[in-house]
Amino acid sequence: MPTSFLGSALRGTFFFIFGLWWSVRYPLKYLRRKTNAENQPSYGLRRVEVFEGAVKAFFALAGILVEQFVPSGPHLMLYSPKTHSWTDLTHWHYTTMYLFFLLSGIVDVVSHSPLKLPLGLDRLSLSVALFMEGLLFCFRNYGDAALDQHLHSLLAFAIFAGALCVLLEVFLRDHIILECLRTSTFLLQGSWLWQIGFVLSPPWGGPGWDQTDSSNFSFLTMCFCWHYAGALITLAANAAVSRWYVSPSKPKPLWETQRCVTSYENRASAWSRGCWKGGGRLGAQHPS
Incomplete structure (x- = not known):
């Protein structure tokens, strides 16, 4: 089943929202901790973690329901006894991906509850979810769609880079460099999934890009680098705004x-x- 623009855009929005949120949250948390010399997370930060996990679980659950119960979806039927074949494995592919992010969101919420799960379990669950996502994209059946495979191979670079960052965060908690690097990979995933939608299934209709034109491969590889540059610029801009916000010497607003x-x-x-x-x-x- 070919990639749909709407599905790719929705998945991209999921990752981009989290990346955009983290690009503000982590620099702000780092600067405040540096200014106040507070190394222990406050109750407010724990509430943010719980809220973040709940939002992640909600988005993932919504993604599962959409993938399964759209008119062309499998409706929870994995194998068809009539045709003696698997039923729409593409939807099951994305359902499995969302399932691991749902588990990651649940672990986020439980980790900051009175149960007091081991520190780092929330990061480990997110790392596992990203590794599963990358695995599914790597071994997906693309058929003769070489350009489709190339686009998702580039996406896999961002996925595995993010998974590695989160895995390191299990042992290096609250490391601002790793947090920013993970944020940049989520921004890259989000924008690149939108790019995949525009290339393979343009929203204005018509066929996608030529799957056999070698120049498309070269251009899209270069375009992938531009997307990452945009992610870094977004992260730097939000970090600069956060720096201004917590600066003790910033001018007071006119109304104040x-x-x-x-x-x-x-x-x-x-x-x-x-x-x-x-x-x-x-x-x-x-x-x-």
Whole structure:
């Protein structure tokens, strides 16, 4: 079954949203921890982890339901006794991928619950989910669609790079370099899945790119590098904004400055009225 634009775009959005969120969250967490010299995660950070895991599990569950129960989906039927063949393995392929991300989201939530699971289990479950995703894409049946295989082979680079980063985070917790590298791979996955949708199934209709043109292979490999450059630029821009946000010397907003000036003027006026009244009373008590 050929790749659909909508399915590829939805999967890309899933990864891009997480990458965009992490590109703000991790630099902000690092800068705040560096400024406040606090190495222990606060209760607020644990709540963020739980919320993040819940969102991941929700998206993954929604993906499973969509893959299974769209009109052309298998509707939970893996093998057809009528045709004596497997039923739409492409949908089952993506269902399996979402299943591991669903498990990863559940582990995220449980890891920060009172059960107190071993530290790093949440990162390990995410690493396993990414490895399974890469495995499924590597051994997918592409048939004669050489360009399709090339696009997903490039995607596998981003997947396995992210899986390796998360695996290292099991042992190097809260390492900002690994967190940023993982974030960049998620941004790359998200944007590249959108690119795959545009190449193989253009949203405006018509056939996809020529599967036999060798120049398409060269251009898309170069385009993959551009996507990663864009991911790094996005990460750097959000990190710069986070740096400005936590900077102690940043200028105050205009409304806050105006409020301070108004408050000062009110206090000065009240003090002046109090002094005048006090002087009048003193003059009445001590006439000349």
